[in-house]
Amino acid sequence: MNRHDVRSRILEKRFLAPRHVWMRLECDWDPARVQPGQFLHLWLPELRDPLLRRPYTIYRIRPGEVEILFQVVGKGSGLLAEREPGERVHLLGPLGRGFALPEPGTRALIVGGGVGMASLFLLIQRLREQEFEVEVFIGARSRDYLLCRDEAAESGALVWLATEDGSEGFAGLVTELVAQRLERNPPERAVLYGCGPTPMMEALAKVGAAHRLPTYVALENRMGCALGVCLGCVVPIRREGTSRYERVCTEGPVFEAAQVCWGFRI
Amino acid sequence: MNAFQPDMRVNIGGFQMKNPVMVASGTFGYGSEYAEFVDLNRLGGVAVKSITLEPRAGNPPPRIAETPAGMLNTIGLQNVGLEAFLTEKLPYLRQFDTSVLVNLSGYTVSDYVQLCERLSEAEGVHGLELNVSCPNVDCGGMQFGVDPQLLGELVAACRRATRLPLIVKLSPNVTDIVTLARVCEEHGADGLSLINTLLGMAIDVRTRRAKLSRGVGGLSGPAIRPIAIRMVWEVARTVSLPIIGMGGITCTEDALEFILAGATAIAVGTANFVNPSVSMEIVSGLEAYFQEHQIASVDKIVGTVQVDG
């Protein structure tokens, strides 16, 4: 395998919204070997509290640097957001199994909720590089939290927006917008890709099933090692009629939505 | 260069290691998962994830929760089972020059005995570690580790079933760990592992739900280190069995603390999750300490902590 624990430094930091942070970090991974949807496990070195690393998806990668996009939700992300350029972090990765690109000629519908968009940008980029038709559905609480809209549009994807408070685009849940879009104009060959809160991924799985579209979702869970040993990050998955616990860090984070036994708690 | 070469080898009742640094059961998988970060040939030993006779699915999520300087887990002994361990996991470990301690767990004495018998026949198993201390299963595991009578019967039965070094991993969830350690000694154990996780619980006040699916789980990490040190010290003073000390080790100093308290070897657990190459850093760090202080071998300082009064 091809995983490393690099001693990195923060190169640049920006707040995109009150609790949304973008960071550029030193990192020597070969971009060609990073799959869209793969993640890194970030440590603020020598910290004992919080003790564990925090998983973040690789938002963008270029030779010599990697970018992450994260939301401040608690202690670990709060401390990371306070770090300044020049300060040290350790990056373990690239980890997990990412999104696979579809058969040529397939239309890709990409659905991101909130900071879930961070997991999808590399996918959009790779798909557009190979000239797939891409539609991106971006959902958020309100307009300030709509992420990656410009980058998605610049890539040549068709962009749809949904906000829960109606401050921009469709008023409601982004999965409702996807369902409407599919009902109005059912595509011939398409695939759904999603990342966002677990209830949203469950809703997307239903939309995908109703339209008989292959649907792939990136799931989240608490992580210990992110290397497949602690078995702390499992979710129930059904394959060939039998369900068992699979690791988000190793078999995932991307799963086929129809195989996920929804209703678990993380 | 320092010409002084300390002898880092240790012996836990016949379980020989080239140095005192192990990785703890359940925190290192079956070895291959850490291949990029750890040179297994430099590790003293590897304790593999608890094996049961049959594969186990484990407990539902959420299985882990973080607490100050520690983590709670309720994995529930998810493992591949004995057969898959022997055919799929053990061959990998056999390639390396490190000592393999197979940790095992069961519901009944007969489960443990069968595991001891089968594992004794396998090539590449250098010692057995009885897990009598898993807090995360309803039946088996910890019940043996908290009852002196049951523990004595279990250890005696396993002793009859194997000639491999037999190490008992004790539960810290007892009022008097020394009594249980003595029982192991009297019934033929060759060594002790101290400690497994401490029972704990955490609650999400926003949702008012327990953070772990089963409510309680096992606490590990730096938060438990003082308790582990205390238990190693108490047991080492009264029982002559060699001890593998663990609980919250994150660096060389932590490892030395255990050795001074009375542990002959040490195991790194949760810290592997945070810093995957920490065991290598401790191997080098210990050697440097012995060189710097001109200590000829590990046993020279085991249990030599000075306590006033």
Ligand SMILES: Cc1cc2nc3c(=O)[nH]c(=O)nc-3n(C[C@H](O)[C@H](O)[C@H](O)COP(=O)(O)OP(=O)(O)OC[C@H]3O[C@@H](n4cnc5c(N)ncnc54)[C@H](O)[C@@H]3O)c2cc1C
């Ligand atoms: C594979 C993967 C990729 C991820 N990528 C991103 C990303 O690109 N950007 C981003 O902002 N977040 C991402 N996350 C979620 C991120 O890891 C968590 O938000 C973070 O660990 C929270 O740490 P904290 O210390 O701030 O929160 P804590 O103080 O630990 O918890 C605060 C709250 O955050 C939630 N939470 C905690 N840990 C997780 C977790 N691992 N997953 C989901 N929710 C959690 C819980 O509801 C908890 O109550 C990803 C998670 C995974 C598993």
Ligand SMILES: Cc1cc2nc3c(=O)[nH]c(=O)nc-3n(C[C@H](O)[C@H](O)[C@H](O)COP(=O)(O)O)c2cc1C
């Ligand atoms: C996620 C996890 C899984 C564990 N699984 C096992 C196990 O299967 N068998 C066992 O004997 N101990 C198990 N342990 C306990 C550790 O081996 C060790 O005794 C304990 O965690 C204390 O050390 P630490 O604080 O360095 O982690 C596990 C610990 C953790 C954190």
Ligand code: FES
């Ligand atoms: S986080 Fe440890 S197995 Fe996935």
